[in-house]
Amino acid sequence: MNRSTPEAVRLVASNEGRREDVNEPVRIGGSDTSTTRPRFRAIARPGRFDYSSEVRRVAPSTTGEWSQGRGVPSRQPRLGFMANPIRFIMVGGFLGAGKTTTLGKLAAAYQARGLRVGIVTNDQATDLVDTQTLRGQGFEVGEVAGACFCCNFNELTNTVAGLEERQRPDIVLAEPVGSCTDLVATVIQPLMRLYEQKFSIAPFGVILKPSHGRKILAGNERSGFSPKAAYIFRKQLEEADFLILNRIDELSGEQVDDLEALLQQAAPGVPIIRLSARTGMGLDALLEMLDQRGDFGRRVLDLDYDVYAEGEAELGWLNSSLHVSSSDSFSLDDLLLDIIARLRESLAASSAEAAHLKAIGLWDGHHAVANLISSDSEPTLSLASDCQTTQAEVVINARVATSPELLTELVASAVEQACAAVGAKAEFRQTQSFRPGRPVPTHRFAAED
Ligand SMILES: Nc1nc2c(ncn2[C@@H]2O[C@H](COP(=O)(O)OP(=O)(O)OP(=O)(O)O)[C@@H](O)[C@H]2O)c(=O)[nH]1
Ligand SMILES: [Mg+2]
Secondary structure, X not given: OOOOOOOOOOOOOOOOOOOOOEEEEOOOOOOOOOOEEEEOOOOOOOOOOOOOOOOXXXXXXXXXXXXXXXXXXXXXXXXXXXXXXXXXXXXXXXXXXXXXXXXXXXXXXXXXXXXXXXXXXXXXXXXXXXXXXXXXXXOEEEEXXXXXXXXXXXXXXXXXXXXXXXXXXXXXXXXXXXXXXXXXXXXXXXXXXXXXXXXXXXXXXXXXXXXXXXXXXXXXXXXXXXXXXXXXXXXXXXXXXXEEEOOHXXXXXXXXHHHHHXXXXXXXXXXXXXXXXXXXXXXXXXXXXHOOEOOOOOOOOOOOHHHHXXXXXXXXXXXXXXXXXEEEEEEHHHHHHHHHXXXXXXXXXXXXOEEEEEEEEEEOOEEEEEEEOXXXXXXXXXXXXXXXXXXXXXXXXXXXXXXXXXXXXXXXXXXXXXXXXXXXXXXXXXXXXXXXXXXXXXXXXXXXX
């Protein structure tokens, strides 16, 4: 029996005096059906925020000094930095919301300020498109693969330590799994309390994904996801210090206003930043927000872990790596787009909503990425390689509201057909497909008043 219990579960009494730590066996789906899971409920009401008084606007230092109460410097001296805490910036948001794209833009902006940046990616399995995508942009990337940050908290801090061995970063950018929530209680609060000296925690921003957000926040039952998955989507927004309305490059002014109104209803009083992670529009406002010092990371959720776990388990999760070869050269970009387009069609025929499909192709220093972020959107090439090749390494990550068995079958057939269309053959190296198991946080802290 493979029992998994948190190394330390610390529940701090809430400001309402409620506290619950029920440790009872819960049956979950997937292969690990005998896992004992702690159950948390109703911890604390969100921390209070008063942006006018508690949060000081920080002006970037022109001298490059990074002292208490000052923002991330615009010019940075190498000496004297080692004793300073690492600025830890985590950006959340649902699957396909734009986290990786945003982190890539932030990393480039911080590097342009002369800061050293490390990135930590995260997934429930190995073979991460995001890791390859960010490394392809030249960034230092550590990976927490196999469990989410909250359930593998020590691996998060170990991964940061690994980045430090190579070169101590001034800034660590962290991307949590897009189906995770309760990150304030299980990641931010533990970092604040257990690593107070080591990290300075930035305000926690959560990205809104317009394609699903529009439907879920408007209460549209045909959002493509079940009410339990929609619960996770809403909870993610609820714990944010600030919200990021992404993809404004493809939204009209009216659509942006409508989404902002929905966000204000879902998370009253929480600041909203309008962003296009793709074009960089709004990035300065995001950087300014992330420079702020204040009483952040206190919106601890009142979360029903049963609903959360069941919502996550409705998703089929697949990570595959494969090698493609052909005697004639083919376009790497077209092949990836064709795989995603075929998968989109077959998923639509099965009425399975895609949360995010992503495929990266790599060969000889080139890399291309294709994505689909919802069933009613078009496949896109988020990174073109313009590479003609006879071989490629391909990694596919798919998160879809369907069974892992069907997803595996549809991915295999989309790959086979797309390869056959260009006279190529695919050899699968590894496929992991499953429903995410019930989250078991290493730590869970409630915010104290
Ligand atoms: N048009 C447009 N596309 C965007 C924007 N931000 C992200 N995208 C695209 O949306 C898709 C998903 O973006 P990612 O950054 O991979 O999303 P993610 O949140 O990291 O996804 P997961 O890691 O799977 O949860 C990619 O095709 C991006 O190019 C944006 O501002 N505008
Ligand atoms: Mg990502």
